[in-house]
Amino acid sequence: MLPKLGIGFVLAALSLLLLLFSGCAPGGTQSPGEKEGASQAERLLIVDSAGRAVEVPRPVKRIVTINSDVLEVICALGGADLVVGVSDTAKFPPLVKEKPRVGESFTPSVEKIVELQPDVVFGYGRFLKPELARQVEQAGIPLVSLDCYKIETMERDIRTLGLILGRQEEADAYLELWEKYLGLVREMTKDLKPEARPRVYLEGYTDYKTVSAGSGGHELLEIAGGINIAAAEPVPYPQVSPEWVVAQDPDVIIKAVSSRVASGYGASPEEMAKEREAIISRPGWHNIKAVKEGRVYLISSEIYTAPRGVVGFSYFAKWLHPELFADLDPQKVHREILEKFHGLELQGTYVYPEA
Structure with missing residues (x-):
């Protein structure tokens, strides 16, 4: 619900x-x-x-x-x-x-x-x-x-x-789709034990600015079954240091990209790929578990904390628990929204890498 x-x-x-x-x-x-x-x-x-x-x-x-x-x-x-x-x-x-x-x-x-x-x-x-x-x-x-x-x-x-x-009927239809997938993800992750939840560093649009309690990103991580390594920080959008991230050694890194990096509807993947390479090449980051295991993901602002956030948390769930959500297809979710509510076909680059 x-x-x-x-x-x-x-x-x-x-x-x-x-x-x-x-x-x-x-x-x-x-x-x-x-x-x-x-x-x-x-x-x-x-x-x-x-x-x-x-x-x-x-x-x-x-x-x-x-x-x-x-x-x-x-x-x-x-x-x-x-x-x-x-x-x-x-x-x-x-x-x-x-x-x-x-x-x-x-x-x-x-x-x-x-x-x-x-x-x-x-x-x-x-x-x-x-x-x-x-x-x-x-x-x-x-x-x-x-x-x-x-x-x-x-x-x-x-x-x-x-x-x-x-347009109450249209609003009901949009929320019905949200509830369907939000309910699915919540049901699948609600009973996960702490040791089964990967530790995640979620970086916002500004480098080294992460999320804590009270932010939309923190809520996404909780729903998707992750542990936010910055959850104890006293403000919703804390600024952290490069050394702090390395010391935390997260299992997964997710970076939300702003409009300065071409992404979203109609965008090709080249700029997202360059941004990811720059992130994993940060000093000392080669020692982080997420980088070693290739679990560094980028997500477009269009589906991060947004009206199509239902697509975003579908990707979060898939990235954090690939086996648990083997049958969840975020592209299918996205295609359903675009076709039903905007009359558009799915095109562009919204995450990188896709899987």
Whole structure:
């Protein structure tokens, strides 16, 4: 099963039901994309990932999203035509390449956003800058902060988007696929004894920046049946030293690659291969067990902690327990998502090496 919903989401869902069935909602400032004279009954009150109560017009007809993960979910639910603006780094699905750009995800141009007259703007929950929210909302546009990259909040975020877009059935279908594979992996690893769980060094997009409790990567490792060697570190994304990694001597090394390394949809494997060679050639790393045994893997940001993270943790499970998950085919999982929700064939390089 997907993680249980928190009390905040339950309250938000109750608020939504009250608004929908009572036919009235609290008044609010009209957004530029909202029709003149729109009734108060056409607004939804939601609680976003930042814990903010936000009123959103219904139906939503124009969307700007500076959160690429939210963008991917919107498109998966069939709402691509509603998107009128995206961040500079948005690249998936391919159809978003022609969408107007509004700047970086965390420092977008409010002026460009306002010019596009959206009904709503979507940003990242954890990284919401209060000043950005204030500027957007002063322009009369609601800003909703969601994550869509953490397993623990994925169900809540996707259901919230389904409600806002009026695409609850599509959201249910997407989550059904998530639950199928997440449940499978959890069931297979839940009873593994500590000695049967490989010790893993998981490196994020920045060299020697790893993950600890409270991060999406740490959660992935636990679900996939691994032991995070940095689990005891006091912050979610600790910076460690090269010597520390060598001393820990992990059984498996996994590196998440950012956009600076070509990966993901349509990418060839050459850059991922070069990056892996650079990693295993780090000073002293030839002595690490994972390097000696060839258990060093790279994973694209597109399937790491993301809406297609179900593919990512399928690879994690396969890498950590190849015999236990002999029948699990991550490519099949990925193909199912791409074909069913994006109308795309599987192509590109998402991990290296594949097996």
